[in-house]
Structures are given as structure tokens and as C-alpha cells.
Amino acid sequence: MIELLTADTPNGKKISIMLEEIKFNYKVTKINLYKNEQFKPEFKKLSPFSKIPVIIDHEKELSIFDSGAILMYLGETSGKFYNLEQRTIINQWLMGQMAYVGPMLGQHHQFHHYNPGKSKFGEDRYFKIAKQIYVDLNDRLSTKKFLAGDNYTIADIATFPWIARHEWHDIGLKKFKHLNRWYNNISMRDAVKKGYDFLKKGEVIPKA
Secondary structure, three states: OEEEEEOOOHHHHHHHHHHHHHOOOEEEEEOOHHHOHHHOHHHHOOOOOOOOOEEEEOOOOEEEEOHHHHHHHHHHHHOOOOOHHHHHHHHHHHHHHHHHHHHHHHHHHHHHHHOOOOOHHHHHHHHHHHHHHHHHHHHHHOOOOEOOEOOOOHHHHHHHHHHOOHHHHOOOHHHOHHHHHHHHHHHOOHHHHHHHOOOOOOOOOOOO
């Protein structure tokens, strides 16, 4: 049994999508970020930086923090979406998401979606970076079906929930033909639909 300690964020959805894809039995323990539950001592023991998500593999009595590390662990454990022969290229696109795509789109959310009008510099800077991310992903997907090549991998699972907030970005996903195609294809996967709505609130993946 995998216990997923998480919240309803793109990083949280990465793991619920992966768990649905690999068909692992799991339960969700919700961490309420608005009540600062991520800073409680018992959670900080599992996640040193007080960040969600965390998983506990109760069969192995093992806990893992950081969504990228969790995806790698689940890929290795299940033997799915983390092909050994592709691992070097998968790791590059996964780390690109972890170090760049997620953090920069997250800053765009802060300035453009949550706190508009508070910093023109911040809004302009992160809007420009967010748009460039769309351009770069679209360029990659103009020659590849998925980010790491011909196969759907944890790199796609990591990136998808961030692009799923495209309505917040106000960039226009439909303007990016190849990124849009990739997004729509992944959106149709049953496991992605289930993982996206891991809290079972009837949450639907936003259409492009």
C-alpha cells in the first residue's frame, strides 16, 4: 500500500496520475496547505523542506519526498514509464520540469493569477518566461511525440499538470500546435483523468 500525502497542486497531481497509470493500490492523506499542515513536525520529518507530495511505501517501510524522486521510484518499482534504455533522456526532461518549468510557471501563477497588480516587474518577467516555456516545449514536440521521444514517460507525467493550468497563464495553448496536440492526447488517458481528480471532487481537466 502506498500512502500519498499531498495537496491539490500540479506537483501533487503528478503522483496521483502516476499511481493511477501503474495501477498501484494507494490511499490519499490530504495536507491542508492553507492551515500550514506542511510545517507540522511530523510532516517535516518526512519532507525536510515542508513540501508536498510525500509517499510512504508501507510494505517497505520507506518514505520518499520530492515529486521527481517519487516518480523515479515508482517508475523503477513498477517497471513502467521509466525505460532503462531511455533513462538518460527521460531524466533530462524530468529535471527540466523540476528545475525550470514548474518553478517558473509557479512564479507566473503568483504574480499573474494570485497577486495581479502588485508588481509590474514580476508580472512582466514571469509572463515572458512562461511564454518561452510554451515555445520551447512546442519546439521539442514538433519533432517528438512525447518529451523524451516516442514513448509516454514520467517526464510527460511531471509536466502535464503544470500545462493543465494553461487557463491561468493567459498565453493561449491553442496557439502552440504541437504542445496542444501533446496536451490533448494525454488528457484523454483514463488514468490521467482519474489521477487529476484524486480528491474525487469531480474535477475535470481543462480543455485547450
